[in-house]
Amino acid sequence: MQTRIPQTSAVISALLRADFTILWRNRRSLRLVLLVPLVIVISWKGLVDKLGGEYVLAGGITIGLISIGLLGYTNSIARDRDKGVFQRLRVGPVSAWTIMASRIAVQVCMVMIMTLSVFIVGYCVDKIAVSPLGYVTSFLAAILGGALYLSLGQLIVGMIKNPETVNSTTRLVYFVFIMVGMFGELGVLGKVVEDIVHWSPYGVVNTLIATSLKPEKWTQQTSMALLAALGYIVVFAGIGIKKFKWN
Amino acid sequence: MMNNSPITSSVPILEVSQLHVSYGTFQAVKGISFSVSSGEIFGLLGPNGAGKTSTLSAIEGLIKPQSGQITVAGFSVLEKPLYAKANMGVQLQSTSFQAELTITEIIRLYSGIYGHPLTTAEVNAKLEEINLADHSKKKFGELSGGQQQRVSLVISTIHDPQLVLLDEPTTGLDPQSRRQLWDRIDTIKAKGHAVLLTTHSMEEAEAVCDRIAIVDHGQLIAIDTPEALIAQHRNDPDVISVSRRGKITLEDVFIGLTGRAVRS
Numbered sequence: 001m002q003t004r005i006p007q008t009s010a011v012i013s014a015l016l017r018a019d020f021t022i023l024w025r026n027r028r029s030l031r032l033v034l035l036v037p038l039v040i041v042i043s044w045k046g047l048v049d050k051l052g053g054e055y056v057l058a059g060g061i062t063i064g065l066i067s068i069g070l071l072g073y074t075n076s077i078a079r080d081r082d083k084g085v086f087q088r089l090r091v092g093p094v095s096a097w098t099i100m101a102s103r104i105a106v107q108v109c110m111v112m113i114m115t116l117s118v119f120i121v122g123y124c125v126d127k128i129a130v131s132p133l134g135y136v137t138s139f140l141a142a143i144l145g146g147a148l149y150l151s152l153g154q155l156i157v158g159m160i161k162n163p164e165t166v167n168s169t170t171r172l173v174y175f176v177f178i179m180v181g182m183f184g185e186l187g188v189l190g191k192v193v194e195d196i197v198h199w200s201p202y203g204v205v206n207t208l209i210a211t212s213l214k215p216e217k218w219t220q221q222t223s224m225a226l227l228a229a230l231g232y233i234v235v236f237a238g239i240g241i242k243k244f245k246w247n
Numbered sequence: 248m249m250n251n252s253p254i255t256s257s258v259p260i261l262e263v264s265q266l267h268v269s270y271g272t273f274q275a276v277k278g279i280s281f282s283v284s285s286g287e288i289f290g291l292l293g294p295n296g297a298g299k300t301s302t303l304s305a306i307e308g309l310i311k312p313q314s315g316q317i318t319v320a321g322f323s324v325l326e327k328p329l330y331a332k333a334n335m336g337v338q339l340q341s342t343s344f345q346a347e348l349t350i351t352e353i354i355r356l357y358s359g360i361y362g363h364p365l366t367t368a369e370v371n372a373k374l375e376e377i378n379l380a381d382h383s384k385k386k387f388g389e390l391s392g393g394q395q396q397r398v399s400l401v402i403s404t405i406h407d408p409q410l411v412l413l414d415e416p417t418t419g420l421d422p423q424s425r426r427q428l429w430d431r432i433d434t435i436k437a438k439g440h441a442v443l444l445t446t447h448s449m450e451e452a453e454a455v456c457d458r459i460a461i462v463d464h465g466q467l468i469a470i471d472t473p474e475a476l477i478a479q480h481r482n483d484p485d486v487i488s489v490s491r492r493g494k495i496t497l498e499d500v501f502i503g504l505t506g507r508a509v510r511s
């Protein structure tokens with residue numbers, strides 16, 4: 001009797017098809033994830049002249065990334081773990097990493113859709129035009145930023161088992177990031193908070209994306225933000241994966 | 248769509264040897280050993296918390312045992328988990344599939360995962376087999392308990408595994424659905440596959456299983472055919488004391504061996 005195990009590519013293909021179908025079925029929540037950054041870009045039209053188009057686009061993209069990483073990925077992982085979906089998948093001849101790779105691929109796709117939507121709305125509504133190089137580098141920065149918030153989501157779902165607690169935690173973190181991030185960065189909450197926000201996951205992603213939109217403005221501080229973002233990813237993902245329980 | 252390095256096996260379908268499973272300081276399974284051969288339906292019985300689910304989870308590769316060996320079709324669950332899993336089909340106690348997918352999509356997903364991708368026509372044929380062709384567009388959660396169990400069983404046997412693990416497959420089913428599931432389990436057996444099932448229904452164990460193992464406090468306390476177990480223990484005072492109508496049943500033997508106390 002011969003035993004053959006399925007090829008990894010066939011398994012990933014089956015998982016991707018299912019995960020993208022689920023994304024499509026949940027297009028209402030997808031629209032909500034897109035709505036917040038687009039509303040920000042439209043409502044901040046008045047800031048384009050004062051703070052620059054890159055500030056407005058970076059703000060919208062950063063908040064979109066937080067939505068995807070915290071509200072989308074984290075809650076779906078917590079829910080599926082609680083319902084035993086992962087357990088059912090794992091009793092098949094499937095490596096654990098393929099399950100996560102498929103989930104992350106879907107989120108990366110969402111990051112790309114959201115970033116593209118912000119660029120289009122920014123151009124059409126706010127008349128924000130960026131150089132081709134700026135679009136490419138900021139696209140890459142958005143993916144890096146997406147990785148940061150996905151790893152933060154992984155940290156939350158790794159540390160907290162209860163899906164309800166995960167849900168409320170992600171909403172709290174989302175709210176804190178948006179409120180403290182936006183107001184703190186503008187200096188409304190004082191210098192100390194401004195400095196903290198600048199080096200927080202919100203601040204480093206915002207800095208990276210804003211500078212990537214105008215790559216010629218890349219400074220040593222941007223490089224430091226890049227290093228900080230990579231550091232956050234390593235720490236969050238490392239702890240999140242180590243602490244993660246499949247069931 | 249398969250790897251090019253097949254491995255040949257020629258050993259018993261399931262062998263569990265000196266299995267120990269611990270959760271912290273609590274020992275859930277203490278040295279359980281048994282084997283299941285092809286064409287055999289083997290029942291694992293025990294009160295709540297006896298160690299059945301831990302044993303099953305270790306076989307499924309969901310938890311890592313403290314010590315012991317588990318082989319499926321000759322492949323160690325610990326050393327060659329993917330090969331072992333490729334030889335087993337599993338129906339979990341509380342089956343949960345992705346809520347957003349239709350049953351057709353779920354079957355296609357798992358057929359891909361097990362390396363036996365099915366076309367839509369083949370999926371429809373599978374659904375026809377279990378009288379669910381009219382429900383192909385329904386989500387798993389929209390099906391009745393019996394229909395859900397039929398879909399789960401189809402998925403657990405989609406790759407024609409040598410070993411099928413069924414964790415309390417008939418819990419919550421009406422008598423008709425239960426009988427239908429028993430017939431399907433017999434069909435699996437008739438194909439020469441081995442079946443390991445856990446159940447709390449002594450009627451089911453007697454009706455379906457060729458051999459039974461009774462587990463309590465993490466240890467295997469009896470193993471034999473249902474008839475032999477009844478014959479061996481019919482004169483035990485503990486068994487006689489729990490007998491209700493004079494005739495000794497498997498349930499009397501079970502309660503006689505594991506005690507009357509209700510487990511949490």
